Amino acid sequence: MDSSSDFIMTSSPKARILLQQCLSARLQVEPPTDQKEGVFVEIGRGLVLYVCFLKGASSDVVNKMVKEALNTKLSTSADGKLCSILELPGDVLIIPQATLGGCLKGKSMQYHRNIAKEDGLELYKQFTTFCEETVQSNEKSKESGRVVKWGTYGNVQVFRCDTNGPYSHLLEY
Amino acid sequence: MDSSSDFIMTSSPKARILLQQCLSARLQVEPPTDQKEGVFVEIGRGLVLYVCFLKGASSDVVNKMVKEALNTKLSTSADGKLCSILELPGDVLIIPQATLGGCLKGKSMQYHRNIAKEDGLELYKQFTTFCEETVQSNEKSKESGRVVKWGTYGNVQVFRCDTNGPYSHLLEY
Numbered sequence: 560m561d562s563s564s565d566f567i568m569t570s571s572p573k574a575r576i577l578l579q580q581c582l583s584a585r586l587q588v589e590p591p592t593d594q595k596e597g598v599f600v601e602i603g604r605g606l607v608l609y610v611c612f613l614k615g616a617s618s619d620v621v622n623k624m625v626k627e628a629l630n631t632k633l634s635t636s637a638d639g640k641l642c643s644i645l646e647l648p649g650d651v652l653i654i655p656q657a658t659l660g661g662c663l664k665g666k667s668m669q670y671h672r673n674i675a676k677e678d679g680l681e682l683y684k685q686f687t688t689f690c691e692e693t694v695q696s697n698e699k700s701k702e703s704g705r706v707v708k709w710g711t712y713g714n715v716q717v718f719r720c721d722t723n724g725p726y727s728h729l730l731e732y
Numbered sequence: 733m734d735s736s737s738d739f740i741m742t743s744s745p746k747a748r749i750l751l752q753q754c755l756s757a758r759l760q761v762e763p764p765t766d767q768k769e770g771v772f773v774e775i776g777r778g779l780v781l782y783v784c785f786l787k788g789a790s791s792d793v794v795n796k797m798v799k800e801a802l803n804t805k806l807s808t809s810a811d812g813k814l815c816s817i818l819e820l821p822g823d824v825l826i827i828p829q830a831t832l833g834g835c836l837k838g839k840s841m842q843y844h845r846n847i848a849k850e851d852g853l854e855l856y857k858q859f860t861t862f863c864e865e866t867v868q869s870n871e872k873s874k875e876s877g878r879v880v881k882w883g884t885y886g887n888v889q890v891f892r893c894d895t896n897g898p899y900s901h902l903l904e905y
Contacts, residue, residue, distance in 0.1 A: 577750065577900055609900050632840050643839065658899045666816065667805050668901060715897045724888040726831045727750055727782050728841060729902065 571672065572731040573616040574682075575659045576628055577609040579725040584652050586710045587717035597717070600708035605650030606634070607720060608690075611659035612674040612682045620732045621685045627730060629693055645693075648700040653687055653709035654716050655679075680712045744845065745904040746789040747855075748832045749801055750782040752898040757825050759883045760890035770890070773881035778823030779807070780893060781863075784832035785847040785855045793905045794855050798862045800903060818866075821873040826860055826882035827889050828852075849886070856885045 582604050589598035608628055632641040634649060644651060657679070661668035673679070691707040694700045710716050755777050762771035781801055805814040807822060817824060830852070834841035846852070864880040867873045883889050 575902070577902075609898075627836060630839055631836060641840070654898075656898070656900050658901050661901050663800060663804060663903060666803055667814070717896055718898055719892075719894045721892045723890055725782070725827075725829070725891055727829050728831050728834050729748070729750075730836060 574732040575611045576730045578728045579607045584720040602650035602652045606644045609656035612679045625689045645697045651707045655712045747905040748784045749903045751901045752780045757893040775823035775825045779817045782829035785852045794858045818870045824880045828885045
């Protein structure tokens, strides 16, 4: 192996998605108050997407992220072949996860690479909208009633999941 | 900001840890057979560590990974302050996760950067041993009966978790 392959020139990432498979997952979208209980969204078998936008992220990157997350062959079909979540078809749960942008400094994580909160919210909205549109315009997903759900940007992500193997993957942009 | 900060010279990572918080988590360590049910390990409140070794990883990196994972202030204490899992103190669940080393190529993930399986197993054993030793030699963890559990290298990671916020963090080495 060429020793130069140990070093690569890379631009600092503008976004990250962590992808995990689930059999079911449940996420709080409204925290409980004195007056009422918390509100949750749920999905069945599918893909959990933890999404983080860093400085320099734009709408272009959002489209690419959604396309790759939904079309990459990360799920296993009934006949044991790898397929995308659109081909499976499966549900999608999107979780905003700013902590994924953290850098270790001493014993603490720093988040100075993360995008400004308002800009991140705007991109997150685009991400969830485009993701839902893509799944709902996919015949196989639509026919079998597959859903896209997402968490509230800026909330604490109270979350439960059950999986046959999370098969965690990281995509960087 | 200096525009040169958009570009960094970085070596290809030799290892990755994905860290998530949990209230409880359960991982299968022996799959079920015709004769008997699957065997699981469980932890209470603590840290889930998904570990992946890439080409070039060595024992040195293992020690650094364990130290940083256990000493970084990622948990929230009863009085609302950030603290490490040793300070909390909390449990630790280690999950081998080779998929974290994947690179997207077209619509598929490729794993050519991952370490050879036998070498990865050796490093994984060192990781789990050093992690358990470190937790068990921490007075606060030992007094409160905190545990370190881990998954079987090479198994499908059948996994369930419940969290008040996964606070996913990625560390690269």
